[in-house]
Amino acid sequence: MASPWTVEQVIGMAPDAASVGAGRKLASAAKWQQLGQTDRLVWGEIKGSGSTPYQTCIDTAGPAFKCSCPSRKFPCKHGLGLALVHAASASAFATDAPPEWVAEWLAKREARSERETRRQTKTAEPLDPATEQRRAAAQEKRREQREEKMQAGVEELQRWLADTLRQGLARAMEQHQPWDHMAARLVDAQIPGLARWLRRCQEARYGSEQWQGTALQALSRLQLILDAYQRRETLPEPVRADLYELLGVTQGKETILAQPGVADTWRVMGKWTGDADRLQVQRTWLRGERTQRWALLLDFAVANAVLPITPEEGAGIEGELAFYPATWPVRALLKTQQGIEPAQPNALMAACDGLDGLYRTYAERLAATPWLERIPVALRDLTPVKVDDHWLLIDTEHRQIPLAPHFPLRWELLAMGGGEPVQLFGEWDGDAFFPLTIADSARLQGFHALHMELS
Known part of the structure; x- marks a missing residue:
């Protein structure tokens, strides 16, 4: 066996x-x-x-x-x-x-x-009209109650931000307890996504010596989210779906899986696992061979559970994906699966683009979704270099992008490339690139498993 x-x-x-x-x-x-x-x-x-x-x-x-x-x-x-x-x-x-x-x-x-x-079978059984009507009414009442809590939480956060920033950004960012308390209040208001974003704003204080610009950018996007929520009824449906996803309000898996699927051979391009809000979070990026469409499988597990096992980088999942509604539908669920194809070393090469393509794609996505967090991208012929205390990726035309400062395998990346240009897949957040996979002629190497092995 x-x-x-x-x-x-x-x-x-x-x-x-x-x-x-x-x-x-x-x-x-x-x-x-x-x-x-x-x-x-x-x-x-x-x-x-x-x-x-x-x-x-x-x-x-x-x-x-x-x-x-x-x-x-x-x-x-x-x-x-x-x-x-x-x-x-x-x-x-x-x-x-x-x-x-x-x-x-x-x-x-x-x-x-x-x-x-x-x-589940009992839940799926057809209901008589009266029972179905009662359940629909109860569901609508729960939705309205949550909206009331969310509205109150948004209004409280808006007042808190105004009061906090009135004392000056530097002083406000030095105080931990008020930020933690406000984040907890947002969780109570059933807006966990806003709580996560607020923590990101506060954590910017310790990101670098030039933290002011990063903090202001995060706070500006937070204000944009608050403004969008206040006028949510006027937003186009895909934008409203993006907004609610960011706030932490998602549609049930049953609803998504009931939609028509997109059939393809979905190649695993890269994955990463981390922790957020006492949960394990796993991101697995896929790319359709025929549709050339990106997809993200997002899995969660509590501390004492094991995350789903995904195929190795380069392997292909033959099946259908059902996508969550969005301005740029990328998050998906596996609807059907016929089999797993062996890993192909050139899977990343076929998706590679240059820096011009990266900037163009990110600008298009950001224009449609101004609170965009990251996009997947495969980049060709990049050489990692260290300049003073900063790590950069330089292409063949001597253009450069920053390597994410929290990427843990900088020296390993340099060693694996041997000083030569490499092909990389990873995530771009508008400021820096976080590698997930490196490719050579023989195989794809995921950095997450390597990081766990070397730590």
């Missing part, structure tokens, strides 16, 4: 870099006892600090992890170690019936899944 994951994908599941290092120390079949597998399950036992071995198992259909160790991380180092062993040498696992403790865990998972399926 072949492993469902590569080593890079297992590393991508780790909750932090420390867990990767700890898991690698256990990534040897010789350290494990009773290694076994089925088409769906992987399990093993390993000696811990006590007299009883730790029992670790993985449901690859989830993926989901279970371990008898006391760690609160998911997956723990034992789960990562077991997955790494399986990714490297699946033949070391005996194909056998699972032991009782594995079967019991799987039975509980399947029972929960059955209950959820019954609940």
